[in-house]
Amino acid sequence: NAGVTQTPKFQVLKTGQSMTLQCAQDMNHEYMSWYRQDPGMGLRLIHYSVGAGITDQGEVPNGYNVSRSTTEDFPLRLLSAAPSQTSVYFCASSYEYGEAFFGQGTRLTVV
């Protein structure tokens, strides 16, 4: 019963590098989202998807890219990492009108 799986758990990047944060869910959920969590700011929505092939921007989308080629996977791409992207990233999935299940998070540091 894996639920939502995020990889990697920790990552250090240099400014300007690119990388992909992976997210996979095995619950056949239509809806998937990416949030970032910063101290004192709660969780802020980066991008979300209502189904395979459909994505849209959230509150803080700049510097991030997403795609949803399958129901199970929703990777988040950092195009050119900046120190301001140092954060903890969470992926979530849910059915329509349902409970959102979160992954364990990826702690990213950009130096």
Add this chain to the structure above:
Amino acid sequence: GENVEQHPSTLSVQEGDSAVIKCTYSDSASNYFPWYKQELGKGPQLIIDIRSNVGEKKDQRIAVTLNKTAKHFSLHITETQPEDSAVYFCAAMLDFGNEKLTFGTGTRLTIIP
């Protein structure tokens, strides 16, 4: 867009006492209000939720109340235990169909043994 404010940011209570965390939201069209608990190093986990057609919901020691007129909702934890120590987040969902949650800034609850 929706804006959710959460108070207090930190809360310490004696074991066995009650804890109350309050949230307000800005958009009267919001109709789903979940509460999440986040333990250290883990992702948030839903503990209780309430929809706009209900004023109160209970689950054992946890209850949530909703006042749609005032646009605020609260989490009540009774008979607190050490394992209740965590960060709690409220959230509001503006629009069913895209599952976009707007979160409060969190409350760090510490239970003093």
